[in-house]
Structures are given as C-alpha cells and as structure tokens.
Amino acid sequence: MKIFCIIPAYNEAKTIVKIINDVKPLVDEVVVVDDGSTDNTYRLAKTQGITILQHIINKGQGAALQTGNEYAINNGAEIIVHFDADEQFLAKEIKDMVAPIISGEADIVFGSRFLEKKSNMPWFKRNIIMPMAKITNKIAFNISLTDPQNGFRAMTAGAAKKIIIEHNGMAHCSEIIFKAFKNNLRVKEVPATIIYHNFGQKFSGGIKIIKDLFIAKLIN
Numbered sequence: 001m002k003i004f005c006i007i008p009a010y011n012e013a014k015t016i017v018k019i020i021n022d023v024k025p026l027v028d029e030v031v032v033v034d035d036g037s038t039d040n041t042y043r044l045a046k047t048q049g050i051t052i053l054q055h056i057i058n059k060g061q062g063a064a065l066q067t068g069n070e071y072a073i074n075n076g077a078e079i080i081v082h083f084d085a086d087e088q089f090l091a092k093e094i095k096d097m098v099a100p101i102i103s104g105e106a107d108i109v110f111g112s113r114f115l116e117k118k119s120n121m122p123w124f125k126r127n128i129i130m131p132m133a134k135i136t137n138k139i140a141f142n143i144s145l146t147d148p149q150n151g152f153r154a155m156t157a158g159a160a161k162k163i164i165i166e167h168n169g170m171a172h173c174s175e176i177i178f179k180a181f182k183n184n185l186r187v188k189e190v191p192a193t194i195i196y197h198n199f200g201q202k203f204s205g206g207i208k209i210i211k212d213l214f215i216a217k218l219i220n
Helices: 016-026 041-046 061-074 091-102 123-141 157-162 172-182 203-218
Strands: 003-009 029-035 051-055 079-082 108-112 153-156 187-191
Touching (some): 003 091, 029 061, 041 051, 051 061, 061 157, 061 172, 079 157, 091 108, 108 172
Parallel strands (some): 003 079, 029 051, 108 187
16 A cells, blocks of 8 residues: 655754655655745755655644645555654654554554553653543543544545644644544554653643644534
8 A cells, every 4th residue: 555654844954854764665655744944944855855845834733734645645645644753753663553554454543652662751741731631532522542642643545535634733633533533434543652852841731732622622
C-alpha cells in the first residue's frame, strides 16, 4: 500500500533534515508542509528530494495537516501518516502504526504513550493534564482512549476523506478522534514512544488542552 508521511513544520530548521532522512526510507513519499516558517525550514526541506508544500503565513498545525492530507489523497496515497518535525517521535515506529491498516484491522491508528512503551513525559503532564484530558474526552465525546492528545497517527485515504480537519490549532487532535468515532471508523491504538526535549509544562498549557477539547466539541 502506498504510504505518504505528512510532516507539518513551523520553524524546525534544526531538525527538519534529520527527520526527513529518518522517515524517507520507511514510506513511499514524504510531504513536508511548511506552515509559514520564518527560519530556513522551507529551504532546507526543499533540498532533500521530497515534496514540500508551503503556507505563506502561519495557519496552525491542524491546517498544515489538512493541506498535507488533501495533497496525499489527490496523489494516490493509500495510507497517510502524521509525523512531527521536532524529534519527539521515532521513525522506526511508523511500521507499527501502519501495520493494523495493512492487515485490515483498522481504518485509523493512534499512537499511545500509555501502553507497553514508556515515554519520558513530564510528571505534571502525565499525572494532571492527561487524566484531565481523558475525563474531558469521556464527558464531551463519550470516547475512551488511553492517550487523548497524541499527534502520531496513521489512517487510510478513505478515513482522511471523512475527517476534514477544520480546527487550525491544537484542538485538531481531539477533532480527529471525534470524527473517527462519529464516522464509525475502525479505531486502534498502538504503543508509541514520545521523547520530550522540553519539560516546561505550565498549568496554563493544560487548561488550553482542555479548552481545545471543548472547542473541538463545539465545531462538531
């Protein structure tokens, strides 16, 4: 199955070349969506022999992912992987993410930091923010997943056609989950390793996640 990897990038000049080179051998096409970067992200990605799309202004990660999804759908993708540009994800785990789709078990697969593999998640995020987000997901959407805010995911092209990302900001994570269940897609979670380079999680950041969850509920 033809696999496209969508990488939204905003001012990721320090990591974008490494991420592209890590991902490229594992998929059929890499698509970087430069979301209005003001550094050299676009120029560096352009030299790597991959597809590079560009937003002239910064629209937000949700908008960048939707741009990438539309390109992939229009260019023959059968599986679409969402992968961050900041070195939080491990490229070698892409095979685990797409396996349930290839075997016909799932239409969309979400990575989870709370299954078999352990991530070096900051204490405040693990013990306060994530439980709050899970409870909010259950109350607002009647959805129970072990990880309510993970950006590492894979879906079929058919699923991507049903999940139009309308929220440009970080609420797209919850929006994607909600629309997956709303459209009766077959959902699966797989263990994913997340590497944290910045442990400065503020309480206000947790409140923003909860607010975004409710925004996602309102727009759906």
